[in-house]
Amino acid sequence: QKEVEQDPGPLSVPEGAIVSLNCTYSNSAFQYFMWYRQYSRKGPELLMYTYSSGNKEDGRFTAQVDKSSKYISLFIRDSQPSDSATYLCATNYGGSQGNLIFGKGTKLSVKP
């Protein structure tokens, strides 16, 4: 079993829809959780960074972590065509081993 599982999609939604992107992870030692957005031919861009269970909101984006279920989500409200990208979840153990473990990414397309 891979340490971080993410549905690759592709996911296509109409403009204005609420988007839900999800990942599951297998190791309860993971402490930090991140969501990255990657546009075509660009590097991953950090969207959200969280440590604890619960919700973290930033504008139209909400990251949710449920450590008891080992489940992380990213919600995008009022989705825009400019949100079309690949979204990567990532986690790490913390401490001296800060290396990130990534999901394979979900490709999102928001249609005007």
Next chain:
Amino acid sequence: TAGITQAPTSQILAAGRSMTLRCTQDMRHNAMYWYRQDLGLGLRLIHYSNTAGTTGKGEVPDGYSVSRANTDDFPLTLASAVPSQTSVYFCASSDREQGPQHFGDGTRLSIL
């Protein structure tokens, strides 16, 4: 703000040749990382450095070497390139070992 600069942006290289991918950051981050991104496999860590003068091996280090002579630069060297090293290479940095990582825009490398 430049952030992380990678060079070259793309390269075609003959098998057996050597090449160094350059990575420079201007954020004075302690930790730096090299990943490769392949379709269907996602982002995989090659090597990392938690601070200048130290390096460590990631998930796929074979065929690659790194050095960290100073805080800002973290070059990745392929001593004798093979076709399986065809990939997109991303450099990243973070201000602390368990902190969120910030990425460059990658080097697209084709080994023929």
